Structures are given as structure tokens and as C-alpha cells.
Amino acid sequence: MAAFPHTLSSRLLTGWIGGCVWYLERRTLLQSPHKFMHLFRNVNKQWITFQHFNFLKRMYVTQVNTILKQQVKPKPEPVASPFLEKMPSSEAKAEMDEMRSPSSPSLSLSREPSEKELTELESASVIESSIDTDKETKEEKQWKEMKLQLDDLPGILARLSKIKLTALVVSTTSAGFALAPGPFDWPCFLFASLGTGLASCAANSINQFFEVPFDSNMNRTKNRPLVRGQISPLLAVSFAACCAVPGIVLLTWGVNPLTGALGIFNIFLYTCCYTPLKRMSIANTWVGAVVGAIPPVMGWTAATGSLDAGECPPMLCLSRSVC
Amino acid sequence: MSASRFCPPRKSRHDWIGPPDKHSNLRPVHFYIPEHESSLERKLRELRQETQAWNQQFWANQNLTFSKVNEKEDFIHSRLQARGLGLGTESGSKAALSAEDMADFYKEFLSKNFQKHMCYNRDWYRRNFAITFTMGRVALERIWNKLRQKLKQMSH
Numbered sequence: 406m407a408a409f410p411h412t413l414s415s416r417l418l419t420g421w422i423g424g425c426v427w428y429l430e431r432r433t434l435l436q437s438p439h440k441f442m443h444l445f446r447n448v449n450k451q452w453i454t455f456q457h458f459n460f461l462k463r464m465y466v467t468q469v470n471t472i473l474k475q476q477v478k479p480k481p482e483p484v485a486s487p488f489l490e491k492m493p494s495s496e497a498k499a500e501m502d503e504m505r506s507p508s509s510p511s512l513s514l515s516r517e518p519s520e521k522e523l524t525e526l527e528s529a530s531v532i533e534s535s536i537d538t539d540k541e542t543k544e545e546k547q548w549k550e551m552k553l554q555l556d557d558l559p560g561i562l563a564r565l566s567k568i569k570l571t572a573l574v575v576s577t578t579s580a581g582f583a584l585a586p587g588p589f590d591w592p593c594f595l596f597a598s599l600g601t602g603l604a605s606c607a608a609n610s611i612n613q614f615f616e617v618p619f620d621s622n623m624n625r626t627k628n629r630p631l632v633r634g635q636i637s638p639l640l641a642v643s644f645a646a647c648c649a650v651p652g653i654v655l656l657t658w659g660v661n662p663l664t665g666a667l668g669i670f671n672i673f674l675y676t677c678c679y680t681p682l683k684r685m686s687i688a689n690t691w692v693g694a695v696v697g698a699i700p701p702v703m704g705w706t707a708a709t710g711s712l713d714a715g716e717c718p719p720m721l722c723l724s725r726s727v728c
Numbered sequence: 729m730s731a732s733r734f735c736p737p738r739k740s741r742h743d744w745i746g747p748p749d750k751h752s753n754l755r756p757v758h759f760y761i762p763e764h765e766s767s768l769e770r771k772l773r774e775l776r777q778e779t780q781a782w783n784q785q786f787w788a789n790q791n792l793t794f795s796k797v798n799e800k801e802d803f804i805h806s807r808l809q810a811r812g813l814g815l816g817t818e819s820g821s822k823a824a825l826s827a828e829d830m831a832d833f834y835k836e837f838l839s840k841n842f843q844k845h846m847c848y849n850r851d852w853y854r855r856n857f858a859i860t861f862t863m864g865r866v867a868l869e870r871i872w873n874k875l876r877q878k879l880k881q882m883s884h
Contacts, residue, residue: 544734544747545734548744548745548747550743551743551745614856614860615853615856618754618852621748621752621753621754621787622753627753634745634757637863638856638859638860638863639860639863639864639867681853684845684846684849
């Protein structure tokens with residue numbers, strides 16, 4: 406029984422990695438066929454060296470990073486330009502300072518120097534206004550159209566549903582299921598895991614829907630999809646509903662009603678108790694602990710069909726040690 | 729501020745979202761006004777614009793107040809420590825002390841402004857629900873109009 410989760414997880418991991426690699430290769434092929442053709446044409450002419458595959462490496466790295474939900478920053482603008490921008494302004498300032506100090510004694514002198522000062526002033530103001538327009542165009546480039554891109558939708562929904570956290574929740578449910586007594590029932594296990602995963606996606610999406618202005622102000626959360634406007638609140642709520650309903654149905658009819666009830670209760674606890682309570686008092690951490698403890702209990706009830714009170718403390722310990 | 733200067737391209741028929749505001753950290757939205765905007769669509773747009781302005785005002789004020797009180801607290805604590813503990817204290821213990829004091833400061837800040845925060849939360853939840861519900865109604869209205877047009881075309 407102890408070996409079971411290990412082989413299962415390693416198989417899942419291998420399968421997942423294989424799927425990722427296949428997906429990456431397909432995408433690379435579709436996006437840069439000319440590079441591949443160039444490579445194939447040169448095969449007969451010379452040995453293919455490691456350097457030829459560098460473009461693949463770069464593309465793989467960026468693709469893998471997007472899949473792993475790390476924001477690959479676009480290449481930063483060359484460092485010289487901000488210095489160039491700063492230099493004219495400092496030069497202009499220096500010029501203006503120099504102009505101010507000799508200007509007072511020169512007032513009594515002839516008019517010629519003042520014309521020169523005027524042209525210098527004009528050029529300084531031109532430089533400053535050009536810097537302002539540069540800043541404006543840079544700001545304008547940061548404006549994004551709020552149009553739903555279907556290509557990005559899977560990634561956006563993954564971030565909306567906090568897919569990594571959901572995976573952790575599903576693993577605690579599997580652990581609860583594996584630890585329960587009785588024979589290991591594969592369909593029941595799969596239904597329980599999938600149902601819990603869907604319920605977790607729904608709860609996380611609603612949480613993000615509620616927390617948009619708070620998330621904007623924190624560095625950790627300011628890149629969430631709703632904060633960035635990649636998705637509308639309506640779509641977020643619809644996605645949550647589309648995850649919650651099948652998830653709970655799967656748990657209630659595919660596993661047993663007790664697990665379904667626990668699933669609904671957990672969604673309610675997380676979205677309607679924990680999320681608002683975060684703004685009110687630190688008691689929300691206790692609610693959060695219960696929210697984390699319920700998935701292993703759900704795994705247990707999925708396997709056994711009932712809640713044995715004696716097993717709850719080990720479940721809480723398990724959830725705390727995993728989370 | 730920059731929202732008023734930004735002008736989206738003419739062909740675009742969508743809203744545009746900008747970089748985070750430096751005071752409120754919220755991203756301003758430039759709303760697209762379609763030619764034949766229905767009354768429901770107009771109501772949605774006005775609701776969103778009003779909520780955006782209200783949110784911007786609250787968070788700009790909140791962040792400003794917080795940073796002001798933060799600076800004052802830092803200043804008081806550094807002065808107290810300079811007087812009380814002397815200048816020869818370890819930087820590590822100084823930092824640990826100020827972290828604990830900062831926790832007290834945060835607690836005090838939160839309890840003083842509790843009512844204000846509760847009101848904001850309640851209003852934000854109400855507005856969020858209203859906007860999302862109206863978005864749903866607008867989406868249904870658009871689907872219904874498209875269906876009606878298709879039926880008309882089929883009958884002709």
C-alpha cells in the first residue's frame with residue numbers, strides 16, 4: 406500500500422513531463438519551421454553541432470517558463486537609453502544653472518549674449534519635451550487591449566484556479582484516500598481526486614474574484630489574471646460555476662453524498678468565510694486550517710464512506726505537515 | 729492622470745487597460761463606447777467608471793495615509809532607540825526590535841481604521857456583484873440580439 410502512491414505519482418510525473426515535451430516540440434515546429442528547414446538543409450553540408458540547437462534551447466526555456474507560470478520578462482531595453490535620457494536633462498539643467506548665474510551681471514551688458522541664451526533655453530526645453538514624449542510613448546505601450554486571447558486562455562485559467570495549490574490539495578486528498586482502510590478502488594479514487602480538484606479550482610477562482618483591489622497592492626499577487634484585466638469578472642465567475650457544478654456532482658454521485666457535502670462545505674468555507682474574514686480578524690487562520698484539513702478527510706470518506714471521529718486528528722496532522 | 733492622455737487606436741472595439749497607478753496600484757481602464765450602445769450597456773459602463781473612480785480615490789488615500797503613518801512610526805522608533813539603547817547597539821537586535829514594533833503598529837493601524845475598512849469591504853463586494861451581474865445581463869442581451877438577427881435573415 407505504501408509503494409502504491411509512489412509508483413502512481415512517478416508514473417503521473419513521467420506522463421506529464423512527456424506530455425509537456427511533446428507539446429513544446431509541436432509548438433516550436435509550428436512557430437519556427439524555417440529554422441528547422443535551415444537545419445535540415447545544412448545536415449548534408451556539415452556536422453550539426455550543439456550550437457545549432459541553441460535556438461531550440463532558448464525557445465524551450467521561454468516556453469517551459471510560461472508553462473510553469475513564471476513571467477518571462479521581455480528583454481530589458483538597453484541600459485544606455487535611460488542614461489542618454491538622463492544626460493540631456495542634467496546637461497540642460499547644468500546649462501540653465503550656468504545661464505542663471507551669469508545672466509544677472511550680463512543684464513547690464515550688451516544684448517548679444519541674451520539671444521544665445523534664448524536659443525540655449527529653447528534647445529533645453531526641446532530636449533526636455535522630447536524626454537516627456539518618450540516617457541508618454543513608453544506609458545502608452547503599457548496599455549493593453551482587453552480582448553480575450555484564446556491562445557492564452559488555458560494559461561490564464563490555470564493561474565485563475567491557482568493550479569499548483571489545487572494540485573497540492575488533490576495530493577492531500579489522495580493521501581487521505583490511500584491511508585483509509587479497505588481495498589483500493591481505482592474509479593472511486595479518480596472520481597474523488599478529479600472532483601476535489603474541480604472544487605478547489607472553483608473556490609480559488611471565486612477567491613481571486615473577490616480580492617482584485619487587494620491583490621493589486623501586493624507584490625506577490627499583482628500579476629493575477631483579474632488584476633491585469635486578462636479576463637473579465639463574468640468569465641471568472643462562469644469558470645468557477647463550470648468547475649464547481651461538475652466537481653460536486655462527481656463527488657456526490659461518483660463517490661458518495663458525504664464527500665459531496667464536504668466539498669460544498671469546503672467551497673463555502675473558503676469563499677464566504679475565509680476570504681471576507683481575512684479583512685476582519687486573525688481568526689481567519691483557524692478557518693484556513695480547517696479548509697486545508699478537509700480534503701484529506703474527503704479522501705478518507707471517499708474510500709470508507711463514513712467519518713470515523715478517531716481518525717480526524719491524524720488527518721489534521723497530515724494536512725498541516727503537507728501544507 | 730495618464731488615463732486621460734491615453735487614446736486607443738481607432739479600429740479597436742474593446743476596452744483598454746493601463747499600467748498600475750503609482751498611488752493606488754490599481755490599473756485604470758479606458759472604456760470603449762460602441763456606436764449603438766444600449767441602455768443596459770451604458771448602465772454597465774457608468775457603473776464600472778464610477779467604481780473605478782471610487783476605488784482609485786480610496787486606495788490612493790489609503791496608501792498615502794499608511795505610508796505617512798509608517799514614516800512617522802519609523803522616525804519615532806529610531807529616535808527612541810537612539811536615546812534608550814545608545815548608539816552602540818547591534819544592528820541585528822535593532823532590526824528585530826523594530827519588526828516587533830512594526831507588528832504592533834500594523835495592529836494599531838488596522839484597529840483604528842477598522843470601521844473604514846469594513847465599510848469599504850461591504851461597498852466593494854456590493855459593487856463587484858452589481859457589475860458582474862450587469863455584465864451577465866449585457867452578455868445575454870447581446871446573444872439574444874444576435875439570435876434575433878439570424879432568425880430575421882433566415883426568414884428573408
